[in-house]
Amino acid sequence: MAPEPLDAAPEMPTLLTVRTNRLRGVWVGAACFVPGLLLLAYFPTADGVFYSAVRGVLLGGLVGFGAAALILASRKQLLEFDSRTRTMRCFSSGKPHRIYPEAGFDRIEYRAANRRIYQTRADGSSRRVPANRFWANQHDWESLVQRLSESTMPRSR
Structure with missing residues (x-):
């Protein structure tokens, strides 16, 4: 058996897992829960319909977004x-949620202009894939x- 040449590039695995940035999720969750708790502590009741509605929207938004961030931080892979x-494959609650490109789309591509991933049809129309780099391990x-960039570049012969 002949030894492998030293300059041969190692073969890359075909499956790439993108993990969540768990620390960022915990920080965002804490940054939402702390103001929510302060809002409850200093304004436990609100006088009038308007102030009650504003308090409810603020509290619901802060606690809801904080809970979503902590749930995302508990997941291992994005x-x-x-x-x-x-x-x-994008994951939700640890299970495969959706597989992209969906039916009717031909390929997945990354656009550097807005730093997002899209699924694209043959006619050029596209839809954004719900994969956000903010929550991903950088x-x-x-x-x-x-x-994604390597696969969209023309192959050299």
Whole structure:
């Protein structure tokens, strides 16, 4: 058996897992819960319909967004990208939620202009994939962007 040449590039795995940025989720959750608790402590009741409605909207928004951030922080992975089949699975509650590109779309592409991932049809129309880099581990997200960019570049012969 001949030894492998030293300059041969190692083969990249086809499945790339993008993990969540758990620390960011905890910080965002805390940043929402603390003002919500202060709002409850200093304004336990509101006089009048308007102030009651404003307090309810603020409290509901802060606690709701904080809870969503903490739930997201509890998940280990945000999405998986299979470079062999060119599909992406986004996760919700630890289970595969959706597989992209969906029916009617041909490919997944990354657009550097607005730093988002889109699923695109053959006629050029597209729809954004709900994968947000804010919640992703930055190193994993950069690897995903690199793979998506490599696959959209024309191949050299």
